[in-house]
Amino acid sequence: MPEQTTGPRPTLEAVAARAGVSRATASRVVNGGAGVRAPLVEKVLRAVEELGYVPNHAARTLVTRRNGAVAVIIAEPEFRIFSDPFFEQQVRGISRELTAHDAQLVLLWVEGPGDHERIARYLGGGHVDGALAFSLHSDDALPTVIERARIPMVFGGRPAPGTDPTVPFVDCDNRGGAREAVRHLVGLGRRNIAHISGPADQTSAIDRIHGYRDVLLDADPALLGRGDFTEESGARAMAELLDRRPDVDGVFVANDLMASGALRTLRERGVRVPEDVAVVGFDDMASVVERTVPALTTVHQDIEGMGRLMVKLLMRLLDGTGAEIPASVITPTSLIRRASA
Template identity: 45%
Template sequence: MNASPPRSLRQVPGRPSPTLEDLALAAGVSRSTASRAINGGDRVSPEAQAAVDRAVVSLGYIPNRAARSLVTRRTSSIALVIPEPDVRVMMDPFFAVVITGITEALRETDVQLVLLMSRTDDDSARTLRYLRGGHVDGAIVVSHHKADSWARSLSETGLPTIFIGRPWDTAFDVTYVDTDNEGGGRIAARHLSGIGRRRLATVAGPADMTAAVDRLRGWQAGLREAGLPEGPVVHADFTTDGAAAAARRLLAEHPDIDGIFAASDLMALGVMEAIQAAGRSVPGDIALMGYDNHAVAETAATPLTTITQPMVEMAVKAGTMLLEEIEAPGSHPEPVIYSTELVERASTSVAPTASAAKA
């Protein structure tokens, strides 16, 4: 076998990249052996593998990924499916955090991330056709809704899939990464009742999303455990404007409220806006809590008490689990649930004002 490639084969500026034939010649092996060696195939002796590895380095050889995909049936790409309107994806920092986490999971690999946003029925059908067409090796789905059929549809394709957030129907062969949303809701109720607030309400998330439903369930259970009524509930989407509108209705119908739990930090910002517009203060008149512990919670005009949701860690885990599922089809990792914690800030730091206490 050749100890080093002929000088004429070495990659130099202005010359075409070395071919598989060049690699085989430099390694002193057949073309088929060189192909098996770079594609991780079997029936390659340790000596031949070592020779090909040396030739790859010395030539600066870059495999033809299109050709490799014909052998491995891999595309070296995964999809992130977000069943939400484009405008929400672009405006909500939650999705930027998810993308950051998944990208981190892929950092040491050659796998690329493909972003697919599909909210309408037509978009969903088109996205599903793309996923079924062999364009990606797996998919991560986040921010799904009850009417979405992603769990069933992707299970039927056999495409490795991980959900961020518990899917509505866990009977299908998909797994997920989530946070203890119900436990987080309980923590919120325990905290607000524990600081002396007694007339409590919540601006809950969409009733067609499992995270919102679980947070509301935990909140109501926590109020019962504290010996308090479940209190008023208004629903909004996970946006600042939607929560502000819902909070205005809530305050008009229940002016005696002295504590509010919002289902996300972005929603809490909208609630804070509505409270201030009504001539009331946070936390003097109304203690306010969010959920997520986004950066916006700490930088709000009145920094928000909130419940942690380790989204970067969850997204990294989802990406890692998907890569494992792709490498070992059918391994089907068990769901991973992250615990929640209270982060206390100024929005719940003082007792009710005298006027609020008499309301």
């Protein structure tokens, strides 16, 4: 039990004195004890325990130039990005992996261009060892701002073209997943397969369109609907699709939320799923997938795992000599078959 001494916190000096060793030896023990003989290690450890010693982080950082903290930059050009379950899972993965590496998560919430300078200063100020950011709309200036801080970083999601290509990213195989989804519909014998895509300025949406086109090389443009990843937009896009091409018998929707909206429209119009129209989503978001009627067939991606991977890449970047840049990672997706297709 640590002594409940009031007053200033004990220093390494105090530990060393109590253990009867030098500060250097005490330091070695505290940092793993390599190269110190067992009896001394024992003594120092006991002193640490008795004094309730906790290393002073600032002092350590001052000399090691490492502070064991990583910034997670959350930009909020739109509403709801934080309450987004997708986002939550990713941050959770990051948090867990960071904990495993004994690193802290510093949250940088960007509310608008006015915050950019503040963020850049913070990043450049050496408060954190590295940064994690998420790919945004292609017209966002934030990536550039971050890059200028010249601090190790990793993106979540493939960044828009034009972003510094030396920054590694973690993304799921959007294109491959989309292909698998569409192939599944084809395998079901569907002939008029539509796609409801996400915003054109997001790489994930673009990649999914590409996957759709990879399989359906010359699909009728009328079979291409567009949404913005919200449920409402999915419902609307589905309605328009039905108007344009009443003979549609399969839809690959770029995310589960929009798929849920599409399902609603279908139900409202009396179209049977999957009998008349088979529907496949993307994301395998538990909160959505479990509630749709019928249960949604969708493309699964390991979101938490992607968060963890971002941290792993960053750690490699941090540990490395600086010369080698870890390659970006594309994580696999898998089709989860449920009732809707």
